[in-house]
Amino acid sequence: MPKLAESLVQTLRDAFGERVSARVCLGEASIDVAVGDYLEVMERLRDAPDFRFEQLIDVCGIDYSAYGKTPWPGRRFAVVSHLLSISKNRRVRVRCFAPDDVFPSIPSVSSIWNSADWFEREAFDLFGIVFTGHANLRRILTDYGFDGHPLRKDFPVSGKVEVRYDAELARVVGDPVSIQPRVTTPRVFPE
Amino acid sequence: MPEFRNYHLNFGPQHPAAHGVLRMVLELDGEVVVGADPHIGMLHRGTEKLAEDKKWMQSLPYMDRLDYVSSMCNEHAYCLAIEKLLGIDVPIRARYIRVLFDEITRILNHLLWIGSHGLDVGAMSMVLYAFREREDLLDCYEAVSGTRVHAAYYRPGGVYRDLPDTMPKYAESKWKNAEKLDRLNAARSGSLLDFIDDFVARFPKRIDEYETLLTENRIWKQRLVNVGVVSRTRALQLGFSGPMLRASGVEWDLRKTQPYEVYDRLDFGVPVGSVGDCYDRYLVRVEEMRQSTRLVKQCVDWLRANPGPVASDDCKAVVPPRAEMKSTIEGMIRHFKLFSEGFFVPEGEVYSAIEHPKGEFGVYAVSDGANKPYRLKIRSPGFAHLAAIGEMTQGHMIADVVTIIGSLDIVFGEIDR
Numbered sequence: 158m159p160k161l162a163e164s165l166v167q168t169l170r171d172a173f174g175e176r177v178s179a180r181v182c183l184g185e186a187s188i189d190v191a192v193g194d195y196l197e198v199m200e201r202l203r204d205a206p207d208f209r210f211e212q213l214i215d216v217c218g219i220d221y222s223a224y225g226k227t228p229w230p231g232r233r234f235a236v237v238s239h240l241l242s243i244s245k246n247r248r249v250r251v252r253c254f255a256p257d258d259v260f261p262s263i264p265s266v267s268s269i270w271n272s273a274d275w276f277e278r279e280a281f282d283l284f285g286i287v288f289t290g291h292a293n294l295r296r297i298l299t300d301y302g303f304d305g306h307p308l309r310k311d312f313p314v315s316g317k318v319e320v321r322y323d324a325e326l327a328r329v330v331g332d333p334v335s336i337q338p339r340v341t342t343p344r345v346f347p348e
Numbered sequence: 349m350p351e352f353r354n355y356h357l358n359f360g361p362q363h364p365a366a367h368g369v370l371r372m373v374l375e376l377d378g379e380v381v382v383g384a385d386p387h388i389g390m391l392h393r394g395t396e397k398l399a400e401d402k403k404w405m406q407s408l409p410y411m412d413r414l415d416y417v418s419s420m421c422n423e424h425a426y427c428l429a430i431e432k433l434l435g436i437d438v439p440i441r442a443r444y445i446r447v448l449f450d451e452i453t454r455i456l457n458h459l460l461w462i463g464s465h466g467l468d469v470g471a472m473s474m475v476l477y478a479f480r481e482r483e484d485l486l487d488c489y490e491a492v493s494g495t496r497v498h499a500a501y502y503r504p505g506g507v508y509r510d511l512p513d514t515m516p517k518y519a520e521s522k523w524k525n526a527e528k529l530d531r532l533n534a535a536r537s538g539s540l541l542d543f544i545d546d547f548v549a550r551f552p553k554r555i556d557e558y559e560t561l562l563t564e565n566r567i568w569k570q571r572l573v574n575v576g577v578v579s580r581t582r583a584l585q586l587g588f589s590g591p592m593l594r595a596s597g598v599e600w601d602l603r604k605t606q607p608y609e610v611y612d613r614l615d616f617g618v619p620v621g622s623v624g625d626c627y628d629r630y631l632v633r634v635e636e637m638r639q640s641t642r643l644v645k646q647c648v649d650w651l652r653a654n655p656g657p658v659a660s661d662d663c664k665a666v667v668p669p670r671a672e673m674k675s676t677i678e679g680m681i682r683h684f685k686l687f688s689e690g691f692f693v694p695e696g697e698v699y700s701a702i703e704h705p706k707g708e709f710g711v712y713a714v715s716d717g718a719n720k721p722y723r724l725k726i727r728s729p730g731f732a733h734l735a736a737i738g739e740m741t742q743g744h745m746i747a748d749v750v751t752i753i754g755s756l757d758i759v760f761g762e763i764d765r
Binding site: 211 | 717720
């Protein structure tokens with residue numbers, strides 16, 4: 158597989174030149190694309206005879222704000238897609254950083270691969286990344302009326318609201334959480 | 349002329365055919381489905397968020413709780429991701445054990461599926477037969493891991509322990525007299541491998557029995573044939589994988605095309621459908637059970653002949669054997685380190701996918717070098733399959749919705765995560 162990834166990265170460099178930065182990471186081909194080129198690159202990855210990535214396997218968001226020992230120098234939010242070519246038996250990972258940290262937004266690929274529909278809804282729900290051009294960008298995993306984006310690094314693990322049934326009001330009500338957040342094992346780096 | 353309007357029907361989350369906590373808002377024109385909008389997330393536990401807050405090792409049992417019907421396969425994808433990031437090698441015997449249990453898991457999953465799908469469609473007795481065989485296989489789970497569902501048996505670097513030499517036996521009770529006891533314990537006198545061998549010998553006949561009940565059954569065919577057809581191109585567009593993709597005529601099985609562990613040394617076939625309807629998906633899964641039985645047999649034969657270590661001796665990530673921990677200072681330090689701060693995973697990102705019974709189950713792990721994952725994304729096959737239900741049910745009757753949900757083989761543990 159590593160050799161395959163090397164040759165794929167070379168093909169990617171030949172096809173897109175400076176517009177993508179391609180690398181091999183642990184035997185897997187991986188490219189970074191700018192927002193402006195995102196849709197065009199993705200469409201070519203699906204259609205060009207050299208690539209033929211027929212399947213979009215996964216789309217997920219990443220919040221880089223707490224990455225590593227030193228403060229993260231780049232943009233905060235990225236969207237990572239995994240593509241699979243059935244006919245050529247290859248995989249590639251495409252990463253695209255959202256240009257704005259406060260209002261992250263990235264074009265939707267749901268018209269290129271229909272499977273992106275729910276994956277993008279999930280990334281929107283959990284990270285608050287807005288996919289422009291998505292026909293139906295609603296929350297998907299969290300509760301109706303949920304506030305916030307739970308997989309962002311500044312969202313507490315214990316959440317913000319706890320729900321209980323109120324007998325007097327005869328309905329479920331939400332209160333601020335009473336759990337004190339605690340760390341059993343700190344996050345540490347090797348010395 | 350009175351004016352007719354479509355009406356909306358709330359299907360679930362409390363519905364026996366919804367396979368858990370699926371809520372679907374169906375738009376109906378009479379009895380014909382015009383649109384279906386699934387509302388998911390009622391089983392959302394935030395596994396990915398929890399994993400970021402735990403050491404790598406602590407998230408392993410959480411993987412069992414994703415697709416709780418095929419727990420060992422979930423662990424497998426997670427372990428493969430960690431092993432790839434750490435660059436550790438897994439001993440060959442552990443690889444065979446993993447394949448053995450992956451295939452047992454596949455049979456377990458398909459048995460549950462055939463039982464509950466039968467139940468949904470009206471073949472009530474299927475679930476009883478399927479659970480009879482599941483019982484034996486769950487005993488195998490219990491023999492190796494001590495638990496029947498949430499096994500936590502695989503470890504990064506191998507498996508938790510070697511296969512046991514004895515099988516647990518039934519004890520005498522008010523309901524089990526000596527004669528019944530002898531019959532129940534007949535296959536359990538030897539080792540686990542003997543028991544599995546015995547199971548493999550009788551299971552193909554049991555599959556024949558299921559097929560006698562269903563395959564040519566007129567009612568079964570009326571309910572399944574040409575229901576929920578997905579063409580080859582649509583299946584690719586919709587991100588289908590596993591039996592769903594193969595039923596639509598795409599010959600794609602990660603065990604063949606991107607082999608992991610020892611699948612490239614084993615002999616098995618990959619069934620492919622032609623129409624892409626519910627009936628094809630049924631046929632593909634039944635044939636997969638037969639192929640898995642063959643794989644299990646090959647693994648049992650190999651494991652009998654080849655003893656050896658079942659876990660890597662990599663000091664950085666693998667817990668030392670108990671005796672070493674008790675008798676040497678190095679072993680004790682290693683043990684203490686691994687259970688206090690855990691192991692550090694080098695910076696990098698990896699996507700590892702396996703052929704899970706339901707499709708492609710992937711783990712995308714990002715590490716920044718710490719003792720906890722920076723980001724862990726779980727790609728569950730059922731998520732993509734359920735997303736297509738609106739398209740699959742369009743134009744069908746409301747009763748077909750139940751058939752189609754059944755043929756997707758969805759489990760909410762993995763969809764909601």
